[in-house]
Amino acid sequence: MRLNNERPAGTGVILVTFIVAALLEVMPLSDSLNWVRPDWMLLVLLYWVLVLPHRIGVLWGFFLGLYHDVLVGTTLGQWALAYAFGAYFMLAAYKRMRVFPLLQQSAVVFLLVGSANLLAFLVQESVGRTLYPPYTILYSAAASAVLWRLVCAALRWTQLRFLVR
């Protein structure tokens, strides 16, 4: 994880984790569970920015968000903007984030996912495709914060197992 001076490796593994996240993102759920669907792709992006800030950054966020836009059929640029900002905030905070206890990490994730979702919500609002009040995005942010520990553990295992650096 701290082997920053070595040659980068494991881009394929990172892409695979994003693919799994995208799958979870479009997996059909019941109506009530849809409200608390965590923002899987953003969670995975935040993890990789946290551990590999020299490799995964704003532009990864942008293109990942663009893919998310096509995947769920939103205005092009909506999630691209949100994910770029999410990655940017994480880049600004990763040094502190690494020494935070898990509970505090979850709080930061809540804020990051919440603000990214808010940006996406504002764009969606401006094109008139929102129906429910803005606070509903907090459900998804809360679910993301709760699952941060799990995502962290799974990705840490993947990272060590496949020597991503």
Place this chain on the structure above:
Amino acid sequence: MSSANPTYRLLIALVLAVALMALDQRSRWGDPIRYAFGYLAAPMHYLAHLPVDTARWVGSQTHSRQELVESSQRLQRQVLILEQKVQRLAVLEAENVRLRELLNSSANLDASVLVAEIIGIDPDPNRQELVINKGGRDDVKQGQAVLDSQGLIGQVVEVGPLSARVLLITDASHAMSVQVNRNGVRAILAGTGQGNRLRLLYVPDTADVRKGDLLVSTGLGQLYPRGYPVAQVVSVSHQSGAAFAEIQARPNAHLDRVSHVLLVQSMEPVSLPDARLPEGGSTETSPAPGHTTSDNVEVPDAAQ
């Protein structure tokens, strides 16, 4: 270097994102980008749908002989009833076309359809959209009407190479022109964003709309074919002081349960010499009479 200062990259992303949004909202130039990304996005929907497919396949492999015999008998009875209805329909259709010719109004449109399977549902509760497994490669076009066996479902709003997105009639941003089947009163049917609720807009308090009325598409707006059932009125309430009646309707199609849908492919005018009795129930996807028999339908003389 630049990784030490990501602010520039954020600025680039910001400018790009805003440009993309403007492009996508104000012009059609966003579509090629979507189409290209569609090659990467569609496999996700197919993959996410795979467990459902597998479960259905396993289910179909484990029917007992008893069940199969029963379902076959049930279907045979159903075919018999439907065939009997189709016989009357062919005569009525011919008569209808002839009467329309007398009135000098344009002929009815008959449509051929393409069957597609639903492989995805929009995860966003704010929007009511579906993903189907037919796309640009199967000649799906933007704006095509989508039906199920019971009624209209919605329209195609976005076409990818391998999949397409369907906007449901229940989406809050969707509205269409309908008329009451009983008496021809026209109104606008708008979605509410809730899965099973539609609203009739701007219906005068005195208009003759009752609970249980069937609403059919009018074909105004050139998007939906004419005369397909869309919804059923479930409640009509008149408030004193309000200019319009408050009318709720329920979609005819089973939007939450349907797994296969029909895409209306092309609209051809029904012409009289082709209006013959279909032989058996052997038309597959096209409701247009494909097989012909030697005896023409008796048509009342136009001169009378």
